[in-house]
Amino acid sequence: MTTFFHILWFKNLMFWKISLKQDFGTVIRNIGSFIVFGSFAVGAFYFSNFVTAYLLENVRIGLFLFHRFVGMLLFVFFITINLGNMVVSFSTLYRSPEVHFLLSSPVSYLDIFTIKFLDNFFYSSGTLFMVGFAVLLGYGVYFNHPWHFYLLMMFGVLVPFMFLAGCIAVVVLLLFMKLAAKINFRILIASIVLFYVSQVYIYFKVTSPINLVQEVMKYYPYVDLYFGSLDPAGAKILPNFWVSEILYFYVQKNFGAVTGYTALLVLSTAGVFVFSLAIANASFYSTWITSLSLKSLTVKRFQFKSSFFTFEKKSLLSPQTEVILKKEFWQFIREPSQWVHFIVMMALLVIFLSSVSTLNIKLESPELKAVVYLVVFIFNIFLINSIALRFGFPMISLEGSAYWSVRSAPISPERMYWVKFLVLVLFLGLLSLLIAFLSNIPYLFVRRVAAEESGILAYITPHIAVKQLAYFSIIITPVVAVTLASLNFGLGSVYSNFVEKNPIRIASSQGATMTFLLSVVYLVILLAAYYFPTLMMFNAEVKNLPVDWTALRIVFLVITLSSLCIAGITHILGVRSLRRDY
Amino acid sequence: MIELKNLTKNFGLFTAVDDVSLKIPSGEFFGFLGPNGAGKTTTIKMMTGLFTPTSGQIIINGFDVVKQPLEAKSSFGYIPDHPYLYDKLTGREFIYYVGGLYKMKKDELKESAERVIDLLELAGWVDNKTEDYSQGMRQRVTFAAAFVHNPRTIIIDEPMVGLDPRSARIVKDTLKQKAKEGVSIFMSTHILEMVDELCDRIGIINKGKMIFLDTKESLHVHKSKYDGKLESVFLELTKEIGEE
Incomplete structure (x- = not known):
């Protein structure tokens, strides 16, 4: 234990020495970070407060449904932390030079594991704690909760909840590495991907948000009551359900239930943490040894061949463009952390699109119609942003230590920048078009579906707004996708880190977090600008009034112009930063 | 041809290169x-466009590195002290990649790539990924x-970092041959014997x-003032004030 605290002390020392560096550049960067993070926290507070008030007072979904939606969001949050921790833990525990060094010194394997696991968890979760707390604050202020609510939520709920996701991630990783020595690596990866994808699918299939809304709304206006009998049994064993129960019962002042669920969460977290330590004690070293041979196993089994992309093959493109494109292709294909993560994200995307394309949009209230429409819209954008951040942000940094070969060659940094950006923007532009089209299917075919289901043409009015809004979505989504690609790629160049080799760590660095926060601010502004015209149009549709397009057209113009400005500014900054001393 | 005119590089208050001309x-x-x-x-990084000089001028083969960077870079080849490569490319792919950056036509590049692979005896492992290479490779x-x-x-x-004696010999012979062919070579090194063996002229930079x-002959004259060793001349010229 003495060694453990000794290492922890020096890690702490290094952290403070780096954080309190006093040179001009660092101070400016820290002030910039403080302003962005602070603004984001304030924004998250107001947003959470506004959404809570809006759903409970305007849309009147009731406390039970509201907290079930919170629970569903927490499920996505839990899976995100879990997957994120698993991928980052792999590089921290098995690829870090620090582990190599510590293994050659008289430090126990358990101490090394614990240090690196905690290091990894707090490194990748710092911003999430801040955002989580700001959201909690916005939520708590709406309900006028006392100060001890926040203490309980932060230390009794949020920290254990996130830590549980991290612990489960590391247990899965250790088991994965243990099995990797015996089972075909490809089958193992596919099984894990399939497992996670099926869990997400089953969760939303079982909890069925639309059915839940319909069932609860039968009891309107008594929708604040507890409808626990509607909860599927399987959902009750999940930590996100416990947290949503804690929040619901706190509002209802049922402190017995709050204490029970909090104790369940904390004890489960402690139990899984102890379990992870026990597994690590027994198998961390052996799995580390396996990780050394994993590279050769991966290399042999994943040899991808494509004569089209060989460097020897002639091309119609200019030699510089050609070699950059080919290099990007091979770097992506030959890096498992890139393509595995890509496949997982695409699988989640397919699940989302298949759920959305069968969405029931026959709702009465214009507010609810607007909310459902905007949630689908913003979720599309959020997905595109996640892909842009994960794969676009690290693109310049992945030049790595070999960037000297470009800088000393007769190619302008701008050319390399634009060729790389072209790859990202073409992919994201096409993907966003596809996502926008597929997710708007329920709106695009509203006439036919309504007519077929009702047998009469009752739903058809001369003023159908949804169809036009769907076309608008399909046009604006690629515009926003290009902006997000520019933002993530450009700021990825500004915050380039040529030392870090792991794309996942680059995409979760401080610069990436800042970029993510800026993208979220952009998305919130987008949502705010888009909300009132959408609501006006749904209002007109429900009341069978002529639809006024002026507001939507103005919003489209403003969004497009401001998006162009954002893209332009980030590209100027991105290109300029490539001219820095290397 | 290389010409450095009053080249200076400051990092904040620290002057790394101070009014160097050659x-x-x-x-x-x-x-x-x-x-x-x-x-x-730092001098080399300025010459190759990796650093921007604070003041002064660098002319390589008639082109100003700051004002005409692409033309200047087209005319030289650079070998850094830490030869990091793209891990996921093979050695051959890296050579083709660099050839492409220099806008070489594919046929010409193929022929030239084969020539340098032969010259530096890379054929045995040039199609493996560079992440598996040793420092010398x-x-x-x-x-x-x-x-x-x-x-x-x-x-x-620093051309000799990590090279085994055979590789070092290949590199030295190749460089000698290049110089004979009229190529100007600017080599930074710590290995005094290598300077003695290969170089026509020597520059020593300190602070x-x-x-x-x-x-080199002039340096040999200096050698006789000490114990006849090049190392002693170097140590004398570069010693700290407190050491005197």
Whole structure:
């Protein structure tokens, strides 16, 4: 234990020495970070407060449904932390030079594991704690909760909840590495991907948000009551359900239930943490040894061949463009952390699109119609942003230590920048078009579906707004996708880190977090600008009034112009930063 | 041909390179010496466009590196002290990649790539990914990539790092041959014997200032003042004030 605290002390020392560096550049960067993070926290507070008030007072979904939606969001949050921790833990525990060094010194394997696991968890979760707390604050202020609510939520709920996701991630990783020595690596990866994808699918299939809304709304206006009998049994064993129960019962002042669920969460977290330590004690070293041979196993089994992309093959493109494109292709294909993560994200995307394309949009209230429409819209954008951040942000940094070969060659940094950006923007532009089209299917075919289901043409009015809004979505989504690609790629160049080799760590660095926060601010502004015209149009549709397009057209113009400005500014900054001393 | 005119580089208040001037004609093999932190790598990074000079001018083969960077870079090949490569590419792919950056036509590139692969004896492992290479193998691939476009000038920072005796011999012979062909070579190194063996002229930099710039023969004259060793001359020229 003495060694453990000794290492922890020096890690702490290094952290403070780096954080309190006093040179001009660092101070400016820290002030910039403080302003962005602070603004984001304030924004998250107001947003959470506004959404809570809006759903409970305007849309009147009731406390039970509201907290079930919170629970569903927490499920996505839990899976995100879990997957994120698993991928980052792999590089921290098995690829870090620090582990190599510590293994050659008289430090126990358990101490090394614990240090690196905690290091990894707090490194990748710092911003999430801040955002989580700001959201909690916005939520708590709406309900006028006392100060001890926040203490309980932060230390009794949020920290254990996130830590549980991290612990489960590391247990899965250790088991994965243990099995990797015996089972075909490809089958193992596919099984894990399939497992996670099926869990997400089953969760939303079982909890069925639309059915839940319909069932609860039968009891309107008594929708604040507890409808626990509607909860599927399987959902009750999940930590996100416990947290949503804690929040619901706190509002209802049922402190017995709050204490029970909090104790369940904390004890489960402690139990899984102890379990992870026990597994690590027994198998961390052996799995580390396996990780050394994993590279050769991966290399042999994943040899991808494509004569089209060989460097020897002639091309119609200019030699510089050609070699950059080919290099990007091979770097992506030959890096498992890139393509595995890509496949997982695409699988989640397919699940989302298949759920959305069968969405029931026959709702009465214009507010609810607007909310459902905007949630689908913003979720599309959020997905595109996640892909842009994960794969676009690290693109310049992945030049790595070999960037000297470009800088000393007769190619302008701008050319390399634009060729790389072209790859990202073409992919994201096409993907966003596809996502926008597929997710708007329920709106695009509203006439036919309504007519077929009702047998009469009752739903058809001369003023159908949804169809036009769907076309608008399909046009604006690629515009926003290009902006997000520019933002993530450009700021990825500004915050380039040529030392870090792991794309996942680059995409979760401080610069990436800042970029993510800026993208979220952009998305919130987008949502705010888009909300009132959408609501006006749904209002007109429900009341069978002529639809006024002026507001939507103005919003489209403003969004497009401001998006162009954002893209332009980030590209100027991105290109300029490539001219820095290397 | 390389010409440095009053070259200076400041990092904040620290001056890494201080008013350095020199001229290297075609076909000359120039050795650039200096203790650790003297400013050798900074000078080279400015010459290759990795750093921007604070003041002064760098002309390579008639082109100003700051004002005409692409033309200047087209005319030289660079071998850095730490030859990092793209891990996921093979050695051959890296050579083709660099050839493409120099806008070489595919047929010409193929022929030239085969030539440098033969020259540096890379054939046995050039199709493996560079992440599996030793330091010496990386160094040899970097040499091959620097030679592939037939540069008129070669700039090398510490060429012998990690090379085994056979590889070192291959590299030395190749460099000698290049100099004979009229290529000007600017080489920074710590290995005094190598300077003695290969270079026509020598520059010694200390604390950013050029403290010696003359022919190898002139340095030999200095040698006789001490114990006849080049090492002693170097130590005397670069010693700290407190050491006197």
